[in-house]
Amino acid sequence: MPKGVYLRRAGRIAWLAFAGAMLATPAFAQKKPAPQARSAPQQPAAQTIPSNPDDAFVALREAARKNDADRAAAISATLVDYPIPSYVEYFRIKPQMFDSSGQARIDTPDAEVAAFLQRYQGEAIADRMRNDWLLVLGKKRDWANFDIQYPQFVLKDDTQVECYALLSKALKGQNVAAEARTLLVDPRYFGEGCVDLIGYLAQAQQIQRSDVAFYARQALEQNYTTLAAKIAATLPDVRVDSDALATVVKMARNDPAQAAAYLSTVLGNLSRDEQGAAWGVIGQYAAKKLMPEAAGYYRRQLDMGGNQWLSDETQEWRVRAALRQGDWKQVRQSIELMRPELRAKDPAWTYWYGRALKADGRTSDAEQQFQSIAGQFNFYGQLASEELGRRITVPQRTAVSDAEAMAMRTRPGLVRAQKFYSLNLRFEGNREWNWELRGMNDRELLAAAEYARKISLLDRTVNTSDRTKAEHDFAQRFPMPYQDIMQRNTEAVGLDMAWAYGLIRQESRFIMDARSSAGAHGLMQVMPATARYVAKKIGMTDFSPTMMSDPNINILLGTNYMSMVLTDLDSSWTLASAGYNAGPGRPKNWRSSLARPVEGAIFAETIPFTETRVYVKNVLSNATYYSALMSGRPQSLKDRLGVVAPSTVTTTSLP
Incomplete structure (x- = not known):
């Protein structure tokens, strides 16, 4: 998702008013807020408690998920001897810690929580409970207990808890601005703790108004308008060029060309840094729409200099836009300008930087980049190995008894x-x-x-x-269950079994009863409508969706559909993998915007859907290892990726 850029500028944050009512600046002192009064619970229609203990436990979990404290208490009372008592207790207490909207309650039963942590010390559920309690303690400004509990929190995988931890340090006089800038990169995970942190750091002058504006802009770019408003409200006197910047963001999301035209008319009102950041936003959205103008928008951003106000996603798509255009100089320049932590997080940028150096004739420097990731068993580790002249093999096996x-x-x-x-x-x-x-x-x-x-x-x-x-x-x-069924069905349609296994490994991890939120079912995650279509095409007159739980039927229909998609997409494994995930019409549209043939790795890296981009890389990486296991011979991921050529055909009869 786009993460956004916010700019230095005078002018009231009127452009955020549409997002919702501004919140009052939070009180950041040690003073604790007044306790929330529990409203008298409404009396819902009587809900029966399942008599089967397992069914009752599942119902208890659902009550806890909804933070329905009364129902959770009633169900837990019936599960006195349930074999997982820690979860029964957790599901009873947790709804007392959060309200129905998921916000932390400050009237949490702290003594019960502390007793729970003592009783189940060292267990996973205790760490989960500690995570929950830290959110409550942070909201209550109970820093004495927060500071005791936080060092015992093992996973530390909750951004909002980390925000509260930095706020606690800041309140003690520590400067945490650098840590905050490293942490606050994805508004999806901010929550009220991070809004509070931003507000306090701005009031304490550890960060500038421009930083607050940047965080608000990140949220706005991801369409979290209410969050953007809350961040902006932490400093009511922050001012930006409201009309111009709000219009650029809203226009760029829908029509980057229109946003570019508009920006050209208001450039005189913006500083050089602001202009660069605005061109970066337009470039990001244009790149996601696979517009050839994207690289040009990014070049205008680069001409402005500076990188401070570009979101991570804007920086990543700057590289992808240059890759699609074959501009290796801009690929190199864009990666060199990346935030260091972002660049180090994904081996993609190490690989493409090596490729850019190689294109520039700096072979030795390029090989150093490839060598640094060639030992990784992933898509870019494999490609880096091939750049060093090594085909893909499986390592020596260590067997256990x-x-x-x-x-x-x-x-x-x-x-x-x-x-x-x-x-x-x-x-x-x-x-x-x-x-x-x-x-x-x-x-x-x-x-x-x-x-x-x-x-x-x-x-x-x-x-x-x-x-x-x-x-x-x-x-x-890379397991190969149902091998007889797989071999029979892949041979029947002339399908590469390594690719089929690579797809299943990514789709379902071999969970036979796997169900997606969209309704895809089984090993091969076939959608119901697709299953009916394929069944009809192959003459299965007695098909019923309930049959998809049978691996014979699931694999039969899944492999037939893979074959249909592969044929429809010119026998390209890269296009067909994308088509299986996103529908065959989308890769046709994506390739239609190509100006020239591109290697499969570039096509995969520039797929505009994050899920499909990751999916294609994982499926083809998996397939390469499966092929090496099955054949006992070295393999090439590059050969499997192939080359994707432009095409004007954008329609398909496949679902």
């Missing part, structure tokens, strides 16, 4: 995880499983992965084996 694998069956977290998986509560199951893996060495991880395979949890086999650093078992990382 049955005894090592079965020793994992008594690990408490894995036991709890299996209970959750039996209830189809994968979120909690994965939390417990992953928590138990912390601190395991490679051999222990391989043993846990093998144990998961033995109990038919292939998604855990893959994800656990993926964690090893020096010892590996790629038969675990």
Whole structure:
């Protein structure tokens, strides 16, 4: 998602008024806010409590998810001897900590929470509870307890908690501006804790008005208008050139060319930095629409100099726009100007920087870049290896014994995880499983992965084996269940089985009953309408959607659809992988905007949908390893990616 840029400028933040009512500047002193009064609960229609304990537990989880404290208390009272008491208690307490909108309550039962943490110290659910409590303590400004609890929070994966932690430090006189700038890069995760942090740092003059404006602009670009208004309200006297900048953002989202034309008429009202940031926003949206003008908009941004007010997403799309245009000088320049943490986070930028250096004749420097990521078992690690002249192979296998694998069956977290998986509560199951893996060495991880395979949890086999650093078992990382069914169906339609397995690994991680939010079903995540279409095409007259739970039917329809998409997209694995995820019409549209043929890796990197971009890279990386495993011979990801040529055909009869 776009993350935005905000600019220095005088002028009232009137342009944010449409987002919603401005909030009063928060009180940041140690004084605690007055307790919220609990309104008398409305009496809903009587809801029965399931008699089956497992069903009641699932109902309790749902009540906790909705923060329905009364129903959670009623259900938990019936689960006195349930085998996972920690979660029964957690699901009872958690709705008392947050209101129905998900906001932290300051009348939380602190004593109960503290007792819970003491009772389940060291368990995954205790860390989850501590995460929740830190949000409450931060909102209450109870810094004494916050500072005691925060160092014990293990995962530290909640941006809002991290904002409160910085606010606590700032209130003690520490300058946290640099840490805040590193943290506040994605408004999706800000929450009220980060709004409070921004406001306090501005009042304490640790950050400038222009920083506040930048954070508000990030939110506005992602269309979080209410959040943008809240950030702006932390300093009511912040002023920007309201009409010009608001109009540029709104226009660029829908029509970058119109935004560019408008910006050209108001340039005299903007500083040089503001002009550069505005051209960057227009370039980002133009690049996402695959407009050839995008690179030109970005060149105007580069001519303005500076990089301070460009969001991460604007910086990333600056590289992608140059890649699509084949402008290696701009690729190199854009990566060199990237925020260092952003550049280091994704091996894509190391790979493309190496390619830009190579295009400039700096072969030795390029090889250093490729060498730094060539050992990674991912899309860009594979491509970097090929740039160094090495084709793709699988590492030597480290095998573990049955005894090592079965020793994992008594690990408490894995036991709890299996209970959750039996209830189809994968979120909690994965939390417990992953928590138990912390601190395991490679051999222990391989043993846990093998144990998961033995109990038919292939998604855990893959994800656990993926964690090893020096010892590996790629038969675990890239399993091949239902091999007879797969071979029969792929051979029937002339489909590469390695590609089919690579797709399944990405789609469902081999969870047979996997369901997407859109309704895709089973191993190959086939949509119901697509399943009916394919069944009709292949003459399956008795098809019913309930059949998709049968791996025979799921694989039959999935592989047939893969074959149809591949044929419709000129036998390009790159285009067909994109088409399977986003629908075959979209890659046709994306290629129609190409000015010339491009290598498959460039096409994949410039796919405008984040999910599809990641999907295509993972599927083809997977397929390359599957091919190496199946054939026992080195493989080429570059060959598999191929070249994508322009096409004027943008319609398809496929769903």
